[in-house]
Amino acid sequence: MQEPQKNISLKTLNTFGIDVSAELFSSFNTEEELKYLIELNKNEKKEVLILGGGSNILFTKNPEQWVWQNCIKGIEVISDSSNEVLLKVGAGENWHNFVLYCVDKNWGGIENLSLIPGCVGAGPMQNIGAYGAELKDTCHAVECIERKTGQSKTFTAQECEFGYRESIFKQKVKDQYVITYVYFKLSKNAKVNTQYGSIQQELDAMQIAEPTLKDVSNAVINIRQSKLPNPSELGNAGSFFKNPVISEAKFKSLKEKFPQIISYPAANGNVKLAAGWLIEQCGLKGFRQNNVGVHSKQALVIVNYGNSKGSEIWELSEKVIQTVKDTFDVELEREVNIY
Numbered sequence: 001m002q003e004p005q006k007n008i009s010l011k012t013l014n015t016f017g018i019d020v021s022a023e024l025f026s027s028f029n030t031e032e033e034l035k036y037l038i039e040l041n042k043n044e045k046k047e048v049l050i051l052g053g054g055s056n057i058l059f060t061k062n063p064e065q066w067v068w069q070n071c072i073k074g075i076e077v078i079s080d081s082s083n084e085v086l087l088k089v090g091a092g093e094n095w096h097n098f099v100l101y102c103v104d105k106n107w108g109g110i111e112n113l114s115l116i117p118g119c120v121g122a123g124p125m126q127n128i129g130a131y132g133a134e135l136k137d138t139c140h141a142v143e144c145i146e147r148k149t150g151q152s153k154t155f156t157a158q159e160c161e162f163g164y165r166e167s168i169f170k171q172k173v174k175d176q177y178v179i180t181y182v183y184f185k186l187s188k189n190a191k192v193n194t195q196y197g198s199i200q201q202e203l204d205a206m207q208i209a210e211p212t213l214k215d216v217s218n219a220v221i222n223i224r225q226s227k228l229p230n231p232s233e234l235g236n237a238g239s240f241f242k243n244p245v246i247s248e249a250k251f252k253s254l255k256e257k258f259p260q261i262i263s264y265p266a267a268n269g270n271v272k273l274a275a276g277w278l279i280e281q282c283g284l285k286g287f288r289q290n291n292v293g294v295h296s297k298q299a300l301v302i303v304n305y306g307n308s309k310g311s312e313i314w315e316l317s318e319k320v321i322q323t324v325k326d327t328f329d330v331e332l333e334r335e336v337n338i339y
């Protein structure tokens with residue numbers, strides 16, 4: 001295993017393309033290599049930042065933490081019955097490649113999550129979700145190594161406390177574990193889920209009446225490619241903000257003032273608002289401030305037009321939060337992890 005490296009540029013390792021450097025950088029390919037780093041760190045005593053694909057991160061300064069890039073690979077079939085398959089997947093596997101691998105085998109449950117950037121190991125962090133599916137729908141368990149002790153611990157899906165873009169890894173046990181493997185239970189007789197409006201529209205446009213898993217995956221890929229900026233062309237980290245969830249009472253009063261407001265039912269009788277709509281109503285869709293801006297096709301996405309600093313992106317996100325607060329009295333929360 002390579003010795004820790006000093007002053008490594010992270011520009012190509014985060015999809016915002018922010019030009020920062022890690023004072024100390026290592027990558028690990030196996031659990032043994034990870035445990036070796038944990039041993040080394042018993043002397044260094046540094047805070048650690050685990051990096052996957054860097055697609056949900058904003059660096060506002062050079063990270064002081066020791067950056068450990070997770071490169072654990074492998075897709076293993078643990079059990080296989082006539083109905084379902086249980087898979088153990090290395091946290092460093094590319095998420096979209098994993099989805100395509102399963103779609104090709106006709107194992108269903110994650111096809112709606114096609115084309116989400118990043119690695120498998122970051123999936124449980126925010127319970128990645130899109131087009132009516134979430135990681136929690138198929139996640140069976142999450143295997144981890146404790147960052148301080150090097151001890152293994154497996155969280156059952158229930159113990160992960162998955163919620164809307166949430167999990168125990170962002171809350172109670174934040175920064176305590178490295179996710180090394182994720183277990184998925186996928187169906188061999190899966191019914192496709194085309195309820196999310198734009199999927200059905202896209203399948204109609206593709207003239208597909210009885211879609212397969214592959215068709216749904218392709219429909220999702222088509223929609224995403226038409227709406228979302230490709231990070232290799234325009235730096236971004238997907239949705240910068242979460243959709244706010246508010247009480248029914250608060251929603252009623254907002255609906256009186258803004259009859260067109262877009263909403264969806266959420267857990268516990270609450271209401272989910274479309275943050276993109278709120279930002280657009282504030283006139284910020286397409287807004288540009290020097291090298292950063294709110295994307296012109298999707299107001300939830302903040303983009304780096306080139307050479308922007310993380311702090312400029314942060315400042316624009318503050319402006320968005322403040323404007324939405326002043327207009328709707330709704331507090332937007334950042335989804336992207338800030339360092």
Ligand code: FAD
Pocket residue numbers: 015049050051052053054055056057070091116117118119120121122123125126127128129130177178179180228229230231236237238239337
């Ligand atoms: P990173 O950005 O590398 O890390 C994210 C966080 O997880 C960091 O805090 C990091 O420390 C931590 N982390 C990463 N790996 C581990 C690990 N193994 N153990 C412990 N902690 C870890 N997200 C969605 O949910 N749905 C979408 O539809 C979606 N679409 C996107 C579209 C675009 C164009 C982009 C750029 C992003 C999108 N995202 C979406 C956000 C992002 O792709 C996901 O959140 C993804 O899971 C992040 O993976 P990553 O490997 O890049 O994580």
Ligand code: NAP
Pocket residue numbers: 129130131132195196197198227228237238239240243264274275276298300335
């Ligand atoms: P969209 O289809 O324009 O819809 C806007 C918002 O309304 C979405 O955020 C979605 O919430 C919600 N919504 C739409 N239809 C819904 C339904 N039938 N039931 C419940 N909620 C519904 O959204 P978009 O921006 O193009 O994104 C499409 C999907 O990809 C969404 O699921 C979105 O979360 C996901 N996505 C996520 C990221 C990210 O970085 N997190 C980036 C791009 C896309 P939800 O977000 O809760 O689904």
